[in-house]
Amino acid sequence: MDNEIGQEIADALGILLKRTTRAHLHQRLTEGMGEAVDDVTYPVLSALARTGPRSAADLAHDVGVDRSGVTRRASRLETAGLIRREPDPTDRRAHLLVLTEEGRLVVAELRARLADHITTSLSSWPPGEAETFARHLRRFTAEGPFV
Template sequence: MASMELARDLEQVLGRLLLRRNRSALYDAVLDAAPTGVDRQTYPVLSGLGRLGPQTAARLADEVGIDRSGASRYADRLQRASLIERRPDPDDGRATLLVLTPQGEDTVADLRIALTRHLAGRISEWPDWQAQALVDGIRLLIEEAG
């Protein structure tokens, strides 16, 4: 059973990981391989659609932690880049879904490969057991939170 001291350390480390500058450092590693139209602002929208599937701008904004107007603006940019399209929501005639285009799906796949390579470089010197413990721990935190 984890001690309070370990829980405090975890709280500190997660807080630092979630800081914008640390998220941005991860984004920057990925965005080097990104096509025009994908940047720090639009990447969370594109990545979120890749993980969640078609979403309204409001639902996507809630899921990725940005405001609704930002999600709509960033979706406009991704639409101009032919990475997403808007479709009527079959469950709500008043709503519109943001959907990846085939080009958007390919871009998400390429960006995931770039992120995987970046992370592989970051953990390349770690013992396998330590990297696996990190993966397992994050997985447990997510499963217990949801």
């Protein structure tokens, strides 16, 4: 395999990973979800759904903002009843951010919206091509350079 394929994939990933690309997608997904759920708080909800309870400091790395940024976003989500804070059993000074049942329902809705958006964008692909892409993308994320 030549290096051109690697460069082509790197260029495509660069577009996908741009903060503006993610923010635009998050805006579309969160439209009409309520005041607390927007492109700024979406990454916190999504990360908590993927990882389970985490401290703001631990979540900061996954979300791409500092601890105080996560804390501000978490406060909005807590006020809306989508997350709660619980004492960290391993550190009495810290708290864990935990999705509430309502938060899990919101995340399920957001994931359904994302899946619908992706499915719609792939609807013009030839039969079987989207399935092949999904299979290869899963393999790439499991075995590729990000492991």
